[in-house]
Amino acid sequence: MTDYNKITEDIIFDIEDAVSGNVYVGEEINEDFFHDEMPIYGSGTPDVLVDIHSAEEVAAVLKICNENKIPVLARGAGSGLTGAGVAIKQGVMLNMQPMNQILEYDEDNMVVRVQPGVFLNDLAMDALSKGYLYPPDPGEKFATLGGNVSTNAGGMRAVKYGTTRDYVRSMQVVLPTGEITNFGAVVSKSSTGYDLKDLMIGSEGTLGIITELTLKIVPAPKATISLIVPFENLDDCISTVPKLFKNNLNPQAIEFMERKIVLASEKYIGRETFPKKIDGVDANAYLLITFDGDNEDELYDVLERAAEILVENGAIDCLVADTPNAIKDAWAARSSFLEAIDSQYELLDECDVVVPITKIAEYVNFVNEEAKNYMFDVQSFGHAGDGNLHIYTLSNEVDKHDEFVEEVDKFMDVIYKEAYALGGKISGEHGIGHGKLKYLKGFEGDLNTDLMKGIKKVFDPNQILNPDKVIGL
Secondary structure (H helix, E strand, C coil): CCCCCCCCHHHHHHHHHHCCCCEEEHHHCCHHHHCCCCHHHCCCCCCEEEECCCHHHHHHHHHHHHHHCCCEEEECCCCCCCCCCCCCCCCEEEECCCCCCEEEEECCCCEEEECCCCEHHHHHHHHHHCCEECCCECCCCCCEHHHHHHHCCCECCHHHHCCHHHHEEEEEEECCCCCEEEEECCCCCCCCCCCHHHHHCCCCCCCCEEEEEEEECEECCCEEEEEEEEECCHHHHHHCHHHHHHCCCCCCEEEEEEHHHHHHHHHHHCCCCCCCEECCEECCEEEEEEEEECCHHHHHHHHHHHHHHHHHCCECCCEEECCHHHHHHHHHHHHCHHHHHHHHCCEEEEECCECCHHHHHHHHHHHHHHHCCCCCEEEEEEECCCCEEEEEEEECCHHHHHHHHHHHHHHHHHHHHHHHHCCCECCCCCCCCCCCHHHHHHHHHHHHHHHHHHHHHHHCCCCCECCCCCCCC
8 A cells, every 4th residue: 555645835836837638626627537438436626627728737747646655647538437446546537538630641651649638539530531441449439549559448349450559550658767768660560578568558647647549540431230139138249249250250249248238228218210020030149240341342342251150150140231310220229238227227237357268148138137136227238349348237126326336246246257267357448447456456466466576667667647446556
């Protein structure tokens, strides 16, 4: 446990002198900065909030805080789900959203240089307007790119294009001492010592603060088609996924969902997209599959091969969405899952375990059976193409908040244990933050967590950066 110093008036004056943006103290700080999108992990009130406009300002504030042993947290849009962006140790919060410029496209090297406060949606739309695709596609489109990189966000297109990590070429980083450095390069490969850039990706602001990113872009596909594929049961639904890969069909995205979450989402958006019964057969599980490419005729050939495989393996039908509106409608329900859940329940917690794709059905069946032993409802969906599952525990018994938290803790421990037994990991894309910290220690083992602690000490010997997140000391 690290002891931190209190922020004095003199320290506040020093911070005000070091930055060009606003500095907020105490009751001046908007409550939106006290929590992220998963309030079950609690809130934290920073002593000071600073609007940041440059790497030099970050460096100046970090130098002040490091010398005075004050905790510091870099904050993006606050859209995280593990408490990583919450000031549980108070101190200074750096609001990175003012650093929101798309700085430069280098079309010859197929990269774009951006500041960390740029929203994912803004880069995605800007790149498309120039004929490019920035492939990472996390569900929250108004998260910042700095936050995406700090959690190695994945998303729905990861099955074909990979996660955020695969698109970070280089970054500018401010270390807790206030030193500014660069990790990586525009080049596409490097064997130049330890990869410090990859250490930063997914470190959730515990090793350094990202102040600039150079990201890979690719030519935008000219055609996109989606399939809605209903199944009578989950086992048939999930067991079909590896067969799509074995037949070299290369889908852009494969999402799975059970009937219950589809009904909740369609109720929320006020529109039905997924069939519930076909030729007298109830649809209880679905795949939502997208293919993309440069030629629509070739895509239809792919669709025919995919449909044949899907029906042979238990699909009730294959419904094609091949116009922009049809594709938008097909994905609207999937994109609204979290909002639908949030609108219907007062208490919720979540995990985003990842297991081998061949184990998804076995794992979800285990989770559903285990859930019968607890007071809460459980709803699941996820990325069938990469095994990343989102499992929500849900209740409206607000008067039993403490009991809910205690029960969820037991439930999570059981299902994480099963995930590891099947060859999986705690998190596929949301990270560890504060909410999953104890599970990381329990399931990664002493040797691995000691190595992580050693890395943290090298980067941040005074433990000022986002303390008690990811790997608490």
